[in-house]
Amino acid sequence: MSNQTKAREKGGGSMKEGESTADDGYQKTNAMSLLPQVRSDDLSTNYSYTPVEMASFSSKISDPGRKPMETVEVNSLHAESGTAWQPPLTSKIYRMWTDGWTIEVLCCAMAVMALICLCATLRYFDGHIITAIPLKININTLIAVLGALMKAAILLPVAESISELKWTWFAKSRSLMDLESFDVASRGPWGAARLVWYLRSRGIAALGAWITVLALAIDPFTQQIIRPVICHHSVPNGIAQIPRANNLTGIAAKFGAGIPLQLVPDVAAAIYGGLMNDYSRLDIQCSTGNCTFPNSPFGGSFQTLALDVSCVDISAEIVEADSDPTTMWYLRGIGNSTTVVGQGALVRTSPTSMGSPFNKYWPAERDIVLFSFASLIYIRNEECEQVVSNETSSTCPQAPLAVECRLWPTIRTITASIDLSELQEHVIDSQPLEFVPYSSYGRARSPLDSWLSIPDKVLRDGEWEPCTASLTYTPDTPVPISNHTLWFSSVEPEPSDLRWWAGDCIFWVPTGIGNAFSSFLDELYLDKVMAGAYGPSATMSTMGDVWIKRLYNNGAATVDTVETNFRQLAKSINTFMRNNNSTVDAAFEAKTIYATGSANKTETCILVQWAWLSFSASLVLLTVVFLSLTVWKTRGAHGLEAAKGVWKSSILAVLFSGLNERARRDCGAPGKKSEMIQCAEGIKVALNPTEHGWRLTRG
Numbered sequence: 001m002s003n004q005t006k007a008r009e010k011g012g013g014s015m016k017e018g019e020s021t022a023d024d025g026y027q028k029t030n031a032m033s034l035l036p037q038v039r040s041d042d043l044s045t046n047y048s049y050t051p052v053e054m055a056s057f058s059s060k061i062s063d064p065g066r067k068p069m070e071t072v073e074v075n076s077l078h079a080e081s082g083t084a085w086q087p088p089l090t091s092k093i094y095r096m097w098t099d100g101w102t103i104e105v106l107c108c109a110m111a112v113m114a115l116i117c118l119c120a121t122l123r124y125f126d127g128h129i130i131t132a133i134p135l136k137i138n139i140n141t142l143i144a145v146l147g148a149l150m151k152a153a154i155l156l157p158v159a160e161s162i163s164e165l166k167w168t169w170f171a172k173s174r175s176l177m178d179l180e181s182f183d184v185a186s187r188g189p190w191g192a193a194r195l196v197w198y199l200r201s202r203g204i205a206a207l208g209a210w211i212t213v214l215a216l217a218i219d220p221f222t223q224q225i226i227r228p229v230i231c232h233h234s235v236p237n238g239i240a241q242i243p244r245a246n247n248l249t250g251i252a253a254k255f256g257a258g259i260p261l262q263l264v265p266d267v268a269a270a271i272y273g274g275l276m277n278d279y280s281r282l283d284i285q286c287s288t289g290n291c292t293f294p295n296s297p298f299g300g301s302f303q304t305l306a307l308d309v310s311c312v313d314i315s316a317e318i319v320e321a322d323s324d325p326t327t328m329w330y331l332r333g334i335g336n337s338t339t340v341v342g343q344g345a346l347v348r349t350s351p352t353s354m355g356s357p358f359n360k361y362w363p364a365e366r367d368i369v370l371f372s373f374a375s376l377i378y379i380r381n382e383e384c385e386q387v388v389s390n391e392t393s394s395t396c397p398q399a400p401l402a403v404e405c406r407l408w409p410t411i412r413t414i415t416a417s418i419d420l421s422e423l424q425e426h427v428i429d430s431q432p433l434e435f436v437p438y439s440s441y442g443r444a445r446s447p448l449d450s451w452l453s454i455p456d457k458v459l460r461d462g463e464w465e466p467c468t469a470s471l472t473y474t475p476d477t478p479v480p481i482s483n484h485t486l487w488f489s490s491v492e493p494e495p496s497d498l499r500w501w502a503g504d505c506i507f508w509v510p511t512g513i514g515n516a517f518s519s520f521l522d523e524l525y526l527d528k529v530m531a532g533a534y535g536p537s538a539t540m541s542t543m544g545d546v547w548i549k550r551l552y553n554n555g556a557a558t559v560d561t562v563e564t565n566f567r568q569l570a571k572s573i574n575t576f577m578r579n580n581n582s583t584v585d586a587a588f589e590a591k592t593i594y595a596t597g598s599a600n601k602t603e604t605c606i607l608v609q610w611a612w613l614s615f616s617a618s619l620v621l622l623t624v625v626f627l628s629l630t631v632w633k634t635r636g637a638h639g640l641e642a643a644k645g646v647w648k649s650s651i652l653a654v655l656f657s658g659l660n661e662r663a664r665r666d667c668g669a670p671g672k673k674s675e676m677i678q679c680a681e682g683i684k685v686a687l688n689p690t691e692h693g694w695r696l697t698r699g
Contacts, residue, residue, distance in 0.1 A: 101157075101627070101631055103156070103157075103160075104156065104157035104160050104161070104627055105157075105627070107153045107154070107156045107157045108153070108154070108157055108620075108623060108624050108627055110149070110153040111150050111153035111154045111620045111623060112620060112624070114146050114147075114149045114150035114153060115150055115616065115617055115620050117146055118143065118146045118147070118150070118222075118613070118616075119613070121142065121143070121146065122143075122225060122226070122608045122610075122613070123608075125139060125606050125608075126606060126607070126608040127231070127605055127606065127607075128605060128606050129231070129233055129603045129604070129605055129606075130228060130603075130604050130605065130606060131603070131604070132603075133606075139226060139606065140223065140226060143222055143223070143225060143226060144219070144222065144223065146222075147218055147219060147222035147223075147616065148219070150218065150616060150620065151215055151218045151219070154211065154215060154619060154620060154623040155212065155215055157623060157626075157627045158208045158211050158212055158215075158623055158626060158627075159186040159187070159208075159212070160186070161208050161626055161627055161630035162182060162185050162186040162192075162195075162205055162208045162209065162212075163182065163183070163186045163647075164630055164634050164647065165182070165203075165204060165205040165208070165630060165633065165634070166178075166179065166182035166183065166186075166205075167634075167647055168633060168634050169182060169205070181194065181195055181198055182195065182205065185205070185208075185209050185212070188212070189212055189213050189215070189216055192208075192209035192210075192212035192213050193209070193213050195209040196209045196210060196213065204626070204629050204630060204633055207622065207625075207626050207629070208626050208630075211619060211622055211623055211626060214619060215619060217615065218615070218616050218619065221612050221613075221615040221616060222612075222613075222616060224609065224612040225608060225609055225610075225612045225613055226606055226607070226608060226609075227606075227607045227608075227609055228604050228605070228606065228607070229604070229605055229606075229607045230602060230603075230604065230605075231602075231603055231604070231605035232290055232292065232600035232601070232602060232603075233600060233601050233602075233603045233605070234598040234599065234600055235287070235288055235598075235599045235600065235601050238287045238288055238291075238598065238599025238600075239285045239286065239287040239599055240285070240286050240287070240291035240292070240293065240418070240596060240597035240598055240599045241284065241285040241286075241594035241595070241596055241597075242282065242284050242293065242302070242416055242418075242423065242594060242595045242597075243282055243283055243284070243578040243579050243592055243593070243594055243595075244302050244303070244304035244305075244578055244593060244594065244595050245304050245305040245306070245574075245577045245578045245593075246304075246305055246503065246504055246506060246507055246508065246593070247305060247506070247507065247508040247509065247510065248305070248409070248508070248509045248510065248513050248514075248517070248577060249508075249510060249513070250264075250580065251263060251264060251267045251513060251516075251517070251576075251577070251580075252264065252267075252512065252513050252516035252517070260447055260512070260515060260516060260519065261512045261513065261515065261516035262516055262520075263516050263517065263520045266576065266580070267573070267576060268520065270572050270573055270575070270576035271520065271521070271524075271569065271572065271573060273572050274568050274569035274570070274571060274572025274573060275524070275546070275547035275550070275568075275569055275572075276546065276547070276550075277550070277565075277568050280572065280575050280576065280579070281423075281575065282423060282575055282578060282579060283579045284418060284423050285594075286418045286421060286599060287599045288599045288600060288601050289418070289420055289421040290418060290419055290420065290599075290600045290601070290602060291417065291418040291597050291598060291599050291600060292417050292418075292597050292598050292600055293415075293416050293417065293461075293462065293595060293596075293597030293598075294461050294462025294463070294597065295415055295462050296459060296462050296463065296464055298464070299413070299415060299428045299429075300413040300414065300415055300428055300429070300459050300462075301414060301415050301416050301459070301461075301462055301595060301597070302413075302414060302416070302459055302460075302461070302462075302595035303411055303412065303413050303414070303458060303459045303504075304411075304412055304414060304578060304595075305409060305410075305411060305412075305433075305507050305508075305509075305577065306409070306410055306411075306412045306430075306570075306574045306577075307370070307407055307408070307409055307410070307570040307573055307574055307577075308407070308408060308409075308410045308412075308430055308432075308570065309405060309406065309407045309563065309566050309567050309569075309570045310366075310405070310406060310563065311403050311404065311405040311406075311559055311562050311563035311566060312358075312361045312362065312403070312404055312559070313361075313401075313402070313403060313559050314331070314358050314361055314374065314402045314403065314404050315400070315401055315402045316402075317331050317332045317333065317357075317358065317402055318330075318331060318332075318376070318400055318402050319331070319332050319335075321340050327342060328340035328341065328342040329341055329342065329376065329378075329400045330376065331350075331374060331376050331402055332357070333357030333358070334350050334352065334357060334374060335348075335350070335376070339527070341376050341377070341378045341400055342378060344531060344532065345378070345529050345530070345531055345532075346377070346378045346530050346531065346532040346542065346552060346555075347375065347376070347377050347378070347528075347529065347530035347544065347548055347549075347551055347552050348375070348376045348527070348528070348529050348530075349373055349374065349375045349376075349525040349526075349527070349528045349548065349551070350373060350374050350375075350525070350526070350527060351371075351372070351373045351518075351521070351522040351525050351526055352372045352373055352374050352404065353369065353370070353371045353372050353373075353445065353518045353521075353522060354445045355444075355445065356372055356374075356404065356406075358374065358404050361404065362406070365432060366406055366408065368435050368437075368445060369406040369407060369408040370407050370408050370409055370451070370509070370514050370517060370518055371406070371407045371517065371518040371521045371522070372404060372405060372406040372407065373404070373405060373521075373525040374402065374403070374404040375402070375403050375404075375405075375525075375551055375562065376400055376401075376402050377400060377401045377402075377403070377551065377552060377557045377562075378400045378532075379399070379400065379401050379555055379556065379557055380554075380555030380556065401557055401558070401559075403557075403559050403562045403563075405562060405563060405566045407521075407566070407570055408432055408433070409432070409433040409451050409507075409509050410430045410431060410432050410433060411430070411431045411432075411433065411453060411455065411507050412427050412429070412430050413427070413428050413429040413430075413459060414426065414427055414428070415428055416595070416597075431453070431455075433451035433452065433453045433507055433508075433509065434451065434452060434453045434484070435449065435451055436449065436450045436451060436452050436484045436485065437449055438511070446515075447512065447515040448511050448512065448515070449511070449514055449515065450484075450485060450508070450509055450510055450511040450513075450514065451508070451509040451514065452481075452484050452485065452506070452507070452508045452509070453507045453508075454467060454481070454501060454505055454506060454507075455467060455505065455507075458502075458504055458505050460504065461595070461596060467501065467502065467505035469499035469500060469501055470499065470500040470501075471499065471500070472500060473500050474500065476502055477500040477501055477502050478500065478502075478503060479500065479501045479502070479503050479505075479506050480498055480499070480500055480501075481498070481499055481500075481501055481506065482495040482497055482498045482499075483495065483497065485510075485511065486508070486510065504593070524545075524547065528544065528545055528548045529544060529548075530542055530543065530544030530545075530548045530549055530551075530552055531543045531544060547565075550565050551565055553565075578592075579592065580592065
């Protein structure tokens with residue numbers, strides 16, 4: 001303490017609490033406000049003193065023993081030590097860091113960067129196998145760390161902004177309790193929720209309070225972003241193949257001059273297997289047991305040659321024969337009174353491949369087929385009672401069923417997959433092959449018929465590609481076609497319509513093959529009869545070929561059961577055809593070809609649920625908006641910011657606003673937070689009881 005000050009205390013006596021003189025440089029004010037020259041309650045005394053000079057303080061001291069114009073300069077608490085008070089840090093960076101919004105802006109930038117890192121991490125690991133993630137920590141832990149960093153980065157600027165809005169709030173006369181409400185709101189969700197209720201969600205501070213409360217949900221929302229799911233992962237070098245066919249080559253052989261082609265034994269065995277419902281399986285290859293095959297956007301994984309079937313009801317062609325004592329029937333056009341069914345003959349079949357009288361029951365494109373047969377079946381009538389008399393009679397009428405079934409070559413478009421080593425195929429389209437009659441027979445069937453189609457485009461590994469002919473041989477177009485049949489180089493001269501095609505663009509049943517096939521099936525159905533010893537009621541007492549008995553279906557045959565039985569035959573032939581001979585090249589060599597796919601392994605993969613990320617992203621955006629509004633609001637709030645600087649959550653602002661006159665004078669009436677910090681470093685205080693209650697007093 002200076003000598004002048006001591007002299008003043010001795011000569012003039014002590015000042016009463018609450019008094020103010022002109023020499024002190026302070027004026028008593030009457031208005032309650034934080035603004036300059038506006039009165040506010042002093043937490044240390046009953047009055048507040050507003051400094052006339054903010055930067056420095058010059059005190060005029062009147063003393064009887066001194067000249068009237070003599071003055072004493074009071075600089076700081078350091079005057080007692082003989083040194084002038086100087087700020088320990090005067091750099092611009094320090095003042096920007098303390099008195100501005102640098103920390104809060106950096107925190108917002110950190111929150112945005114954490115959000116970007118979170119999005120990038122999720123985008124990179126979306127669909128990855130959990131066990132194959134190249135991290136030393138669990139992916140959930142990494143997401144939790146980024147979420148926690150983002151949460152911390154938004155809470156700091158929100159808390160500081162609420163604290164700064166507290167001072168703006170007191171630009172007008174307010175309840176002292178509001179100071180507590182704002183202060184508690186900046187400290188956590190509970191206080192923020194109370195402020196939301198108090199402000200009724202009005203004002204900028206309410207937005208910050210809402211952000212503080214909603215930030216509690218960042219952790220659970222972040223954990224919901226990642227979901228483990230079962231996925232199929234492609235295995236490198238895995239095998240995934242399904243045989244397919246482009247033609248019927250290699251199923252028949254020539255046994256001598258003038259002798260028609262005969263089916264090879266393996267094909268005959270496949271046919272018998274189909275008739276017995278014991279067809280073989282496709283020779284699929286899937287190294288993992290789970291394989292997928294690429295699909296076209298319009299559907300389909302590959303195309304293959306196949307045999308398709310259908311059956312229709314021709315019962316309207318049944319003719320009742322005159323017979324006694326029982327009723328007999330035959331089919332108009334292929335039968336007579338000697339080819340009947342009734343109590344003795346329960347089933348009778350006849351081939352119709354070379355010319356069917358039942359074309360009116362079929363569309364025009366089914367008039368000429370690879371094979372067809374008609375069947376007349378004496379079915380049971382289970383709704384009436386049977387009385388066997390003389391082993392032939394019945395008490396109620398029985399009605400026969402007539403069915404014709406046809407088989408023709410088609411191009412099938414198939415979608416396929418292999419699950420747990422089981423093949424799943426779905427036919428999405430089937431187009432019949434074009435019939436190519438032998439020239440001398442016209443449109444009629446002959447032993448030299450063939451079927452051939454060259455589509456405009458073909459499905460290769462899930463992609464539709466055009467079929468384009470070449471005028472000359474190329475490695476990609478090795479198959480020569482002339483006049484809708486395969487051309488051999490030994491045939492001279494070269495025809496003018498000769499074109500070269502890719503092998504998988506040719507779907508073909510060669511000359512003679514179709515005849516060999518239909519001839520074999522004709523023998524299986526030519527005038528075949530299943531006899532019944534005691535009529536349709538005794539289904540076990542029958543005699544005939546096994547495949548004919550299967551048509552009878554124990555007397556319960558329908559069009560659908562007959563078609564199902566015949567479709568099993570076609571399926572067996574298709575399986576053999578795809579397993580053993582599939583395409584043809586210029587050398588007329590049959591070889592198996594495959595539709596290829598991906599061998600997959602079942603794993604647990606990461607599925608990113610992006611919708612859950614929108615919550616955290618919204619909070620980051622709201623934080624940036626809230627900080628921007630706070631800076632804008634506080635900078636132009638009634639001139640208050642220009643007078644006091646940025647205080648935010650500083651407790652020193654509260655203390656210095658309530659210090660007594662002496663302490664404020666010693667610090668030069670600091671207005672900015674950095675000045676308060678510098679002044680506070682030189683002041684020692686202690687919490688002591690006084691006659692006015694507990695006070696922080698100079699220590």
